Amino acid sequence: ATNLNEHHVRRTTVGVAGHGQFTQPSLHLTSDVRNHLHITTEVATSSLTLQACFKTLTVLLREASGRVALSQAQLKVLLSFARQDILDSGRQAVAFGLVCAIIARKFVCEEVYDLVEAIGEHMVTSQSEQTRALSAQTLVQFLLEFPLGDKRLHAHVSALLRNLDYAYETGRKVVLEVLARLVDKLPDDVLGAYVELIFLPLVTRLVNDDSATCRRMVGVLIKALLARAERRQADGLVEFVVEWSAGGEGLLR
Numbered sequence: 171a172t173n174l175n176e177h178h179v180r181r182t183t184v185g186v187a188g189h190g191q192f193t194q195p196s197l198h199l200t201s202d203v204r205n206h207l208h209i210t211t212e213v214a215t216s217s218l219t220l221q222a223c224f225k226t227l228t229v230l231l232r233e234a235s236g237r238v239a240l241s242q243a244q245l246k247v248l249l250s251f252a253r254q255d256i257l258d259s260g261r262q263a264v265a266f267g268l269v270c271a272i273i274a275r276k277f278v279c280e281e282v283y284d285l286v287e288a289i290g291e292h293m294v295t296s297q298s299e300q301t302r303a304l305s306a307q308t309l310v311q312f313l314l315e316f317p318l319g320d321k322r323l324h325a326h327v328s329a330l331l332r333n334l335d336y337a338y339e340t341g342r343k344v345v346l347e348v349l350a351r352l353v354d355k356l357p358d359d360v361l362g363a364y365v366e367l368i369f370l371p372l373v374t375r376l377v378n379d380d381s382a383t384c385r386r387m388v389g390v391l392i393k394a395l396l397a398r399a400e401r402r403q404a405d406g407l408v409e410f411v412v413e414w415s416a417g418g419e420g421l422l423r
Contacts (some may be wrong), residue, residue, distance in 0.1 A: 224252070224264045231271040242279055245272070249281040256285075257292060266304040273312050283322065286312045290326065293348075294333045294341040302344045310351045327352075327364055331371045339381045346387040353394050365399045369407050373414075 248268065255265035272282065286309060293305030313326055333345045349368065353361065376388045396404045
């Protein structure tokens with residue numbers, strides 16, 4: 171029975187990916203999700219089968235939006251498996267795709283917030299360029315699209331700013347890349363509340379970072395931030411930096 175179910179999953183994955191559009195009624199699609207979740211949790215015996223389930227569920231969530239729903243229990247199961255693949259294995263790309271589909275559908279549960287927090291940390295510390303890139307993409311999508319209160323958004327931005335001091339250049343670079351995307355994409359009213367919080371740590375890195383690449387990225391980011399700030403706010407920040415610098419370089423350390 172196990173082999174037959176795994177074969178069914180792989181065959182279904184190919185069919186779903188090949189057609190891309192869904193004409194089945196919601197009842198049948200929900201049944202498909204339930205069947206794949208059952209195979210994921212009870213039947214799958216190989217990583218290939220698990221990835222096939224992830225791929226199928228990702229396509230269903232993306233392409234059949236509005237006709238596929240997940241219960242809180244189902245969502246928690248999916249996220250627990252995705253977390254294992256993202257943080258503990260080389261099977262990351264498929265799991266990241268599933269998480270991004272869940273974020274896009276705005277399926278809210280505490281496990282989504284916890285997983286993205288872990289992804290944000292993994293993004294900085296991972297030695298894999300692919301992992302950093304996929305983590306950054308997921309984090310940016312989450313911060314721009316997912317339901318967040320002021321407290322959660324502030325916590326994520328503060329964590330990014332703390333990691334500007336991370337020991338390795340690769341980690342600092344990916345943080346700067348994420349901050350650049352946020353500065354570019356956040357709505358004016360949201361970004362306005364964070365301009366000063368983001369600006370001052372950037373000025374410090376402009377002076378103290380030992381990486382020429384990071385200093386260059388910081389300079390570009392400061393320019394972009396000032397360009398999006400309100401005129402009075404930008405003028406005030408520039409004036410503050412001039413006065414700060416006049417007090418001696420030690421103030422910037």
